Amino acid sequence: MRVTPARWTAFRVLQEFRDSNRFIDEILYSEIQKSGISSEDRRLAHQIVYGTFRNLHRLDFWIDRMSSKGIESLPTSIVDILRLGLFQLVFLDRIPSHAVVDESVRLCEAVSMTPIKGLVNAILRRFPDKRTVLDQAIKESPRRLSIESSHPQWLVDWAMRTFDKDRAQRWLMTNNEAPPTYISPLVSRHHENDSLTYSERISRATKNLLHEAAEAQATVDGEAIEWSSGQSLAEFQPLEEGRAYVQDPGARDAVRLLDPQPGEVVFDLCSAPGGKTLQMADTMNGQGRLVSVDSNSYRLKRLRENLGRCGFEWVDIQKRDLTKHWEEECGVADAVLVDVPCSGLGTLRRKVDLRYRLNPDDIGDLAMKSRAILETASRLVKPGGRLVFSTCTLTEEENRGTLDRFLDRHPGTWRLLEEKRSPQWLYEDRVSEEIPDSDGSYCVRIERA
Numbered sequence: 001m002r003v004t005p006a007r008w009t010a011f012r013v014l015q016e017f018r019d020s021n022r023f024i025d026e027i028l029y030s031e032i033q034k035s036g037i038s039s040e041d042r043r044l045a046h047q048i049v050y051g052t053f054r055n056l057h058r059l060d061f062w063i064d065r066m067s068s069k070g071i072e073s074l075p076t077s078i079v080d081i082l083r084l085g086l087f088q089l090v091f092l093d094r095i096p097s098h099a100v101v102d103e104s105v106r107l108c109e110a111v112s113m114t115p116i117k118g119l120v121n122a123i124l125r126r127f128p129d130k131r132t133v134l135d136q137a138i139k140e141s142p143r144r145l146s147i148e149s150s151h152p153q154w155l156v157d158w159a160m161r162t163f164d165k166d167r168a169q170r171w172l173m174t175n176n177e178a179p180p181t182y183i184s185p186l187v188s189r190h191h192e193n194d195s196l197t198y199s200e201r202i203s204r205a206t207k208n209l210l211h212e213a214a215e216a217q218a219t220v221d222g223e224a225i226e227w228s229s230g231q232s233l234a235e236f237q238p239l240e241e242g243r244a245y246v247q248d249p250g251a252r253d254a255v256r257l258l259d260p261q262p263g264e265v266v267f268d269l270c271s272a273p274g275g276k277t278l279q280m281a282d283t284m285n286g287q288g289r290l291v292s293v294d295s296n297s298y299r300l301k302r303l304r305e306n307l308g309r310c311g312f313e314w315v316d317i318q319k320r321d322l323t324k325h326w327e328e329e330c331g332v333a334d335a336v337l338v339d340v341p342c343s344g345l346g347t348l349r350r351k352v353d354l355r356y357r358l359n360p361d362d363i364g365d366l367a368m369k370s371r372a373i374l375e376t377a378s379r380l381v382k383p384g385g386r387l388v389f390s391t392c393t394l395t396e397e398e399n400r401g402t403l404d405r406f407l408d409r410h411p412g413t414w415r416l417l418e419e420k421r422s423p424q425w426l427y428e429d430r431v432s433e434e435i436p437d438s439d440g441s442y443c444v445r446i447e448r449a
């Protein structure tokens with residue numbers, strides 16, 4: 001008997017994650033392309049992979065305690081087989097235990113680990129009887145929160161230092177919930193009635209999206225719909241036809257703050273894969289100049305595809321390293337958005353493997369890189385023009401800290417106008433019911449004298 005395609009794909013993703021620098025969404029995508037598995041198997045593979053990564057520390061704690069010489073003594077392929085097996089046993093009710101054990105043993109045979117299949121079989125079969133004792137051991141561990149929330153200890157310590165205890169714990173646990181998906185309409189190519197303002201058209205198009213999406217639940221702040229997970233995004237026509245795009249509300253704030261206008265010269269820096277360029281291009285409606293810049297060829301290819309699908313071929317796409325000065329465009333821009341590369345702590349719900357890749361030194365390194373990019377970006381702005389600096393992270397060093405150092409270097413030249421942090425519940429005591437459940441982000445608008 002062969003291993004079922006969903007489990008084999010999930011196993012390949014875990015193995016590839018160890019061997020490469022790639023994110024699991026990319027690995028999963030390429031494994032699915034290679035294997036050509038059915039959409040049902042694809043969904044199961046996705047569920048197993050994401051669930052396993054969301055619970056990795058807990059699964060590893062169990063494996064460590066149940067193997068006589070500890071997890072470090074096991075071959076990595078066996079650790080991955082046990083991770084997948086335990087995840088399915090504990091978190092996926094619809095798969096019978098005997099099927100999980102049989103599949104895990106077959107996986108051992110498929111990867112030439114037949115001599116160890118007895119150990120895998122024994123650990124998985126004994127697990128239900130040991131569960132209570134193992135969970136008690138987690139409760140008594142000094143690393144309890146790190147294991148229960150499956151975050152590296154340094155991130156737990158960072159959250160505890162940064163927020164009050166309740167918020168820090170809620171943030172850690174929320175990072176293990178499947179995030180909502182939001183879809184916003186694009187209207188500039190499709191307006192039948194010119195007498196409506198842009199925001200009136202957006203609000204009408206949002207209602208139309210809701211009708212087209214059989215299972216979507218609600219409109220969010222009048223500019224997006226929340227997607228129901230029961231329906232496949234790939235089959236949603238407005239996305240395919242470039243009439244809509246997927247964007248988190250936290251990410252939309254930056255463009256709202258920038259408020260690009262038709263006829264202006266606008267730069268979107270660090271722009272790929274282009275969520276914010278789409279939003280800006282739609283607002284500008286082909287009037288003026290919009291330049292979208294990134295340094296990464298692979299991401300620029302996706303940006304080009306996204307803009308093409310939505311009919312925004314007029315946008316000027318450029319490849320550049322923005323840590324370097326850009327002489328030719330100095331002082332030309334009415335508005336610049338700079339969405340710097342950051343630690344991404346606001347997106348841990350979506351990028352479930354990011355927490356295991358980051359280390360504490362990354363924060364300082366990324367902040368230093370952002371300062372260089374912000375310096376280049378600021379020189380493009382003409383007197384009286386505006387700049388929005390944004391990130392999808394939560395560390396003050398990368399957010400307000402980076403801005404403050406910039407303002408200190410340019411006294412009297414820039415004025416801070418507005419600052420926004422998401423999600424609201426992390427920063428404010430009273431949370432408005434209308435505010436959608438968004439990722440973490442930071443944006444600030446400054447104006448040049």
Ligand SMILES: C[S@@+](CC[C@H](N)C(=O)[O-])C[C@H]1O[C@@H](n2cnc3c(N)ncnc32)[C@H](O)[C@@H]1O
Pocket residue numbers: 269270271272273274275276277293294295296299320321322323339340341342392
């Ligand atoms: C947060 S992402 C941008 C997301 C994008 N604004 C969007 O809305 O889809 C940061 C981007 O910065 C780009 N980047 C990193 N270093 C860069 C550099 N030195 N010059 C230009 N772009 C850079 C990365 O390739 C990445 O696409």
